[in-house]
Amino acid sequence: MDNTDNSCTNNNKKGKQISASKFLDEFQKKCNNEETYTLDELKKLVTSSFKDASKKNNVKREPSVYNKFMSEEIKKLRQEFPDTEVKELMKKVAVKWKEHKANC
Numbered sequence: 443m444d445n446t447d448n449s450c451t452n453n454n455k456k457g458k459q460i461s462a463s464k465f466l467d468e469f470q471k472k473c474n475n476e477e478t479y480t481l482d483e484l485k486k487l488v489t490s491s492f493k494d495a496s497k498k499n500n501v502k503r504e505p506s507v508y509n510k511f512m513s514e515e516i517k518k519l520r521q522e523f524p525d526t527e528v529k530e531l532m533k534k535v536a537v538k539w540k541e542h543k544a545n546c
Contacts, residue, residue, distance in 0.1 A: 464495040511539055 469491040473479075479487070505513070515535040516528075523531065 458496055460492065460496045465491055468492075468495040508539065511535075511542065515539075 469487065472487050472491055512532075512535055515538055516531055519526070519531045519534055
C-alpha cells in the first residue's frame with residue numbers, strides 16, 4: 443500500500459520571484475560564451491545573477507520643499523534645545539511649517 447500523497451509536495455513553497463528576462467540579462471553579463479565552467483562555477487554565477495536581478499534600482503529623488511524645510515528647522519532647533527526629544531522638536535517644526543505655508 444502506497445501512502446504517498448502527491449498533492450502535498452514542496453511545490454507550495456514560494457520564494458523570491460523575479461522576471462526571467464532580468465535574470466537572463468544578469469546571467470549573460472557575467473558569462474563569457476568563449477569559456478567553459480564547472481558546475482560549482484555555474485552555480486555561483488546563477489546565484490549571483492539571481493541576487494543582482496532581484497535588487498531594486500531605487501532612484502533617489504530630490505527632497506520636497508517640506509523635507510528641506512523640516513531638515514533645516516530641526517537642525518536649528520537642536521542647537522537651541524539640545525536636550526529636547528525629537529518628538530517635541532517635530533511638533534515645533536510642524537507649527538513653523540504651518541505658519542510658513544500660510545504666508546506663502
